[in-house]
Amino acid sequence: MTFDPQAASSSLLQNLNPEQLAAVTLPPKPALILAGAGSGKTRVLTTRIAWLIQTGQLYPGGVMAVTFTNKAAKEMLTRLGAMLPIPVRGMWIGTFHGLCNRFLRAHWKLAGLPQGFQILDSSDQLSAVKRVIKAMNLDEERYVPKQVTWFIAAQKEEGRRPPDVEVRDEQSRLMVQVYAGYEAQCQREGVVDFAELMLRVYELMRDNASLREHYQRRFRHILVDEFQDTNRLQYAWLKMFAGPETAVFAVGDDDQSIYAFRGAQVGNMAAFEREFHVEQVIKLERNYRSFGNILDAANELISRNQKRLGKNLRTEAGPGEPVRVHESPTDYAEAQWFVDEARQLHREGTPRSDIALLYRSNAQSRVMESALFNAGVPYKVYGGLRFFERAEVKHALSYLRLIENPNDDTSFLRVVNFPARGIGSRTLEQLQDAARASGRSLYQSVGALSGKGGNNLQAFVAKVDAMREATRGLTLREIIVHVLEASGLVDFYKTDKEGRERLENLEELVNAAEAFVTQEGFGKDAVALPIDEHGPGVFGGTAGRAEFNTPGAEAVEDGSSIEPARARPGLFDGAGGRSAPAHQGAGAAVPDGAAAALAATVTPDAETGEIMSPLAAFLTHASLEAGDNQAQAGQDAIQLMTVHSAKGLEFDCVFITGLEEGLFPHENSASDPEGLEEERRLMYVAITRARKRLYLSFSQTRMLHGQTRYNVKSRFFDELPESALRWITPKNQGFGSGYSREYQAAWSRGSGLGSIVGTGREPAPPPKPLVSAKPPAHGLRSGQSVFHTKFGEGVILTLEGAGDDARAQVNFGRHGTKWLALGVAKLTPVE
DNA sequence: GGCTACAGCATTTTT
């Protein structure tokens, strides 16, 4: 059977709608695709790659496709594998960090890293920063490790090294010193954090002209998923890889930008359109997921946002069911209602896994969990600790890391006394002092200590050394099994009363390693292919090497002048354009333009020729891919998660709960317009998760941080089209009816909607009296709804004082929470 | 050196 590219490509393009087809078949130029929720963006992305290759416009090695999550990357690879008759290896498809890792594994020498460098996850990073702060004798009250960590990451994401950071006062001067100290420490230990992965690659590309030219020439097409989530460093990084001939295909949805708090710049979309001279923005607005009422709700809500590129989802699926709105007197009642409703849905045939409960913040899951638990309904909560973050797993990984790199002080400290072997904080402090004084690692400084502590330390080091010896030449599985035993971890957990589960997790670690070696083929990300291995290949692609402009010319061609050096060099806040200071220190180590010499910079192990040992590769994998959070295998369970983690997912039935002012929109965001717009986008994301049925729910009161809060329903209800909604709360239970009234247990929901009438369940219990205090003279009580002539309707949160001093704290929803003197303010009870 | 009591604090999260 011969392969017919024409036929293949036409079958690829079948069933694409006109917009999708247009996007997939765009000429090789920078393109921006505004892909609405459920509009088939992953399909477009993968089909585009497949189409380019099948039509011979591109050889597989010329593709780079970047995502944010491992999940998305895997999905892309899987789909692509199904579309293309060739293995997908050789294509650079992965997360930003995964690709950076791949790059740095190939060019570790140029990047100034040790060959087996390891990657710090966020908790490693935090403890590393703590050590620096301690070493510098700084007050942890003033220099809060978490904040310092955040500061360092933020600087890196702005492209600033310590000398580039603007110093304003003593505080910031010291922060920068911590930053510098942290950098030195990481370098000494041979570790990099997540931001460092990105920044190293960026700097290497920026400063090494031949390397840059090489990669720019190699990647004819760069495709970026979730472009609205890119931060400044990622955008600058992309600009480094995008040569004048590179077609960058950016797919994103500004309405789904919900990560500003971690540095995402929605503005990158507009910047991209402008700086890359995108000629035509393609909008994918046809939605294949949800029914009309759901989309109407989403469209109407998001139209309230001022800063938008503008987009409107539409469907051909018909209006479907109305969006159901439910009000509860308490969070407890809300949970009960949810459990009943979800059970009913399940009884009617919806798989539990197609029922999702979404909430704004994790704290809200507790009530729901206990209600589900009590009812015996299987559920699964997303978020929380992931596999490789579990303490016992981290301990095991630390031993493994010490085998690979004894100078990893973070790992050293983690397990030096775990299981306990008589090495206390005093001994460790001495060791750290000695290490600091000599500028060596803890491991190297053990000899400097004498006495009992010193002996114990030496025994520890001897143990690790022995493990290294004993595991030489073993398979990855054997290495891990040996280390688990020899470290004493297994024995420790065998005797530990809660050790069972931990032992299981350690076994799971062995399995994970096994899977890593066999299924993934170890180090798929780590082993960079020889750089110029790829020719046009079997498809005889004509993607010839274009004539290359010099980087300087490229920057100028873009129409943006290179800005003069500023106080903060290497930054991306220039007027735009491919602002690479291309002239900076162009790769002394690499002869200009010589691809062969470049290949020589891919440095394999002198002895084995391996780019990376299986162990090192596995450790990298563990840092880069935190692993699923306990996949409770097989169980058909209701899905509980925050709105953030629901992004990218879809379910038949979605419940959005806790729709109350202060919670959603969150009080910390509602005060400024930007924050509120992000909250609104968050709500938009939540709504568009639903395929068939959507419930919106709120509660008058909620237990939060151990206190009952009285809430006003979310302003988002006012921003939804009334025509798409149906209130399923009995009328007299509605908001403003107060709490004195009996809880209406007649679950007369959704008459006319057919499917969910009557659960046959016992009526819900009447609510507990919410306010036990007897009403004082002014006749008001907390929890009561009141009306104020200026602020409108609100709910009394607190009452204080008496007589003329009587004051009330009132939550007026969007007007905020106010303290009012009852003698002055006119508050009318609402009933 | 290891364990227990209490204060302080508490969006959202991937890599």
Add this chain to the structure above:
DNA sequence: TGCTGTAGCC
């Protein structure tokens, strides 16, 4: 309300 981190005790 429930967890995390530290201080102080055995």
